Amino acid sequence: MGKDKDFQGLGFETLAVHAGQHPDHETGALVSPIYKTSTFVFTEDRMERWLAGAPLDDEIIYTYGRSRNPTQVSLQQKIAALEHAEASLVTSSGMAAITMAVLGYCKSGDHFISAQTVYGGTFNLFDHVLKDLGIEVTFLEELNKENLDKAKRDNTKLVYFETISNPTLDIPEIEEIVEWSKENGINTVVDSTFTSPYLFRPLDWGIDTAIHSCTKYINGHGDVVAGAVVGTKEFCEGLRSKQYMDMGPVLAPDSCYLMMRGLKTLHLRMERHCENAMEFARAMKDHPKIKAVIYPGLEDDKNHERAKKYFDDFGGMVGIVIDGDQKKAQELIFKLKLCYFAVSLGDLDTLVQIPATMTHRKVPKEDREKMGIEDGLIRVSLGVENVKDIIKDFESALELI
Ligand SMILES: Cc1ncc(COP(=O)(O)O)c(C=O)c1O
Structure with missing residues (x-):
């Protein structure tokens, strides 16, 4: 070498x-x-x-x-x-x-x-x-x-x-x-x-x-x-x-x-993950069936100022909270045609999961509540696809629930 x-x-x-x-x-x-x-x-x-x-x-x-x-x-x-x-x-x-x-x-x-x-x-x-x-x-x-x-x-x-x-x-x-x-x-x-x-x-x-x-x-x-x-x-x-x-x-x-x-492509991928997350968060923000959108890139997000202080961009992860519990969240996710219902994140593909029933399932409900994890929280890891397709996938699924 x-x-x-x-x-x-x-x-x-x-x-x-x-x-x-x-x-x-x-x-x-x-x-x-x-x-x-x-x-x-x-x-x-x-x-x-x-x-x-x-x-x-x-x-x-x-x-x-x-x-x-x-x-x-x-x-x-x-x-x-x-x-x-x-x-x-x-x-x-x-x-x-x-x-x-x-x-x-x-x-x-x-x-x-x-x-x-x-x-x-x-x-x-x-x-x-x-x-x-x-x-x-x-x-x-x-x-x-x-x-x-x-x-x-x-x-x-x-x-x-x-x-x-x-x-x-x-x-x-x-x-x-x-x-x-x-x-x-x-x-x-x-x-x-x-x-x-x-x-x-x-x-x-x-x-x-x-x-x-x-x-x-x-x-x-x-x-x-x-x-x-x-x-x-x-x-x-x-x-x-x-x-x-x-x-x-x-x-x-x-x-x-x-x-x-x-x-070797981390910088190229991250740029796109961040861009897609920002556009997705903005598109979901005013949707009538969505109770809250969590994304540090949004100006009114409670973590926006800290994100600006410490990070070079706002990341590729977005949380959306729907009015309802895990079942309702699941109903929405199963209507998605393009995005995958899967744990993990940071992949080229957009991955969607429900923390209360998946990544944080073993955490007792009492501790989940202390963590601030609502039952209707859906975690979206934006991939590097064309974000318009991802948004369309969510909008079509939301129409069906
Ligand atoms: C923030 C964070 N840290 C650590 C881990 C554990 O990593 P691994 O699944 O590679 O063991 C995960 C897994 O999802 C994670 O999201």
């Missing part, structure tokens, strides 16, 4: 295309290959260098596929470059990335604070799995200094939140959370899945560690389940050599390859 170029000062789009890509010395192959191997052969020299200690970037000594693989390292360099971070670590799912990040900061007997409204799987992980392992969580409906002060304990190690909450599309006052955390010597982890590196670079705002469900915008094509932890070299390398190596959430090289390809 060739040496990296100097990426200082290059634009996001250039990094998306070039970062992490090393044309092959021998063949000149431009695209980083899929290294389909589970193990790596030691020569005497490589063995000596490996035993000598922590490898430098330029001379990673590969040993075994559960630890890392050259396709994976290329992808990690691309993600780190886009996030303005020193390093990243890709995982077999977004949930694995969240697990790794939290376990990087908390052990049994520790406590952390999380935003109340988070992805349903994250809530379950925090409220059940981590609790069973002796890591306690306090959920806060609003992460402001006053609430954080009240929730803080001597053993609090972490504050966790999402840049744009799934599914209510709330945006926290990120500066306040970071400021409070630094004052109190507590680390911050943010799930930046809905923003992707295109809209927001968490580390530039003083957040310690970001995670992504790369299943969504980062890969963008709906054919990979993956995650990433993004942060300092020390944190990511520490995780890799300990929790990652011993728990085994590695990402297969084929998936790394697909994500390398997907990331």
Whole structure:
């Protein structure tokens, strides 16, 4: 593999295309290959260098596929470059990335604070799995200094939140959370899945560690389940050599390859996702059968000012609330002819789902209410199709209910 170029000062789009890509010395192959191997052969020299200690970037000594693989390292360099971070670590799912990040900061007997409204799987992980392992969580409906002060304990190690909450599309006052955390010597982890590196670079705002469900915008094509932890070299390398190596959430090289390809068009895709979301939200806003439209891009949305302050655009996710319950929402969705009724988001195809019965089904109703999830809320992940077709699909379906 060739040496990296100097990426200082290059634009996001250039990094998306070039970062992490090393044309092959021998063949000149431009695209980083899929290294389909589970193990790596030691020569005497490589063995000596490996035993000598922590490898430098330029001379990673590969040993075994559960630890890392050259396709994976290329992808990690691309993600780190886009996030303005020193390093990243890709995982077999977004949930694995969240697990790794939290376990990087908390052990049994520790406590952390999380935003109340988070992805349903994250809530379950925090409220059940981590609790069973002796890591306690306090959920806060609003992460402001006053609430954080009240929730803080001597053993609090972490504050966790999402840049744009799934599914209510709330945006926290990120500066306040970071400021409070630094004052109190507590680390911050943010799930930046809905923003992707295109809209927001968490580390530039003083957040310690970001995670992504790369299943969504980062890969963008709906054919990979993956995650990433993004942060300092020390944190990511520490995780890799300990929790990652011993728990085994590695990402297969084929998936790394697909994500390398997907990331090359992140900027182009995100631009269209955002444009489509804005036009769709405006079209739905005044529809008589729709009670509310949630989209941070709308000027009267309660999160509009925060979105403008922190993000480069408003994202591709829109919430629409219909007058009625889950059944009514389902009735509408089954009348759609073009958009798919499916969980996940950030794909090229427009995907529609009902949080109360799907992504947040396992969250007790009482907690769903605290999260602000109405039964009639429909989450729409705008794809990159012609938005007029999507709007028409919804208008036709709305006429039928
Ligand atoms: C905001 C958010 N974070 C994390 C996850 C979990 O990611 P994965 O499904 O890749 O494990 C999801 C999944 O939908 C999500 O929406």
